[in-house]
Amino acid sequence: MHKLTILLLQFNKPLWLCHLMFSVFGLYFVMLNGIGLLIVSFSLKLAGYLGATLYQNYFTPQIYFYYRNTGNPVRKLYLYSYAIDFLLYLAIIAVYQSTLTSPHAKG
């Protein structure tokens, strides 16, 4: 498990900036349009994942052999890293929403 955590961190190193950028876009979209359009912000996040995957597949596919030689399928690493990022995104949205609807926020 410890080894998989390190591998996921290494795998995400070239991707985290892209994830952060699309999370900011998504949050900004929710702030502008309201939580009712949350599902649209999910499609923004999905576009980010697609872009990151295509970028790696095109520019650095050779590094997949490093991860495969650790015994892990690349698909599994993508799935885990995107799942973790998506959960973080949901947590950010939840924090934003609870801040907005709390009595203190209404002032």
Add this chain to the structure above:
Amino acid sequence: MLRVDSVQLAFNGRKILQDIYLDCKPGEIVGILGRNGCGKSSLLKIIFGTLNPDYKYISIDDRYVKKGYVGNQIAYLPQHHYLPANITINKMAPMLVDRKDWEEFAAYPTYQAHAHKKPGELSGGEIRQLEMLMILYSSATYILMDEPFTHISPVQADDFKAILRKRVKTKGLIVTDHQYQNILEVSDRIILIENGHTKMIAKHEELVTYGYLSGI
């Protein structure tokens, strides 16, 4: 024992591999030779599990293997560099190297000299040496090496052959390279791929008979 049987591979209707059989057991080095484009690299990728042929049967100890790399059964040294450029060597090596062989691996001067560097800071030859060492010291029982001698100097090749002989005690190695003399020198058995078929080579003279070499 690693057994590869009945591999069939075609690209755009052209048959590349069609009558393939090879096996390898821990303790031996199997050398694969063949002309450019005969399918040597493709065969290694099929065994590793990253290239899907039309048909294959690969087993380890009589158990069918779908993807050789899953669970660290088979490791693979590709022709090109495979280490991510932005991670230091000392962070990647523990992910690949078997824990029980760590001290022996970490004692290599190449590792000690470059452990804190990223692959982007090293020369092609230095990266290749480290990549080979990490694969040879991985926990995989079977190791596939595609052109390990191509980007290294003759002195480095001699050192590397000594390491191969040391590591083969517990592993089965399948090695292919165009530098056939190194392959002939280091291998216990030679297999030639000719017109998509594997041919077991009993005597080096047969390489001339099959037209792979003009003379020995």
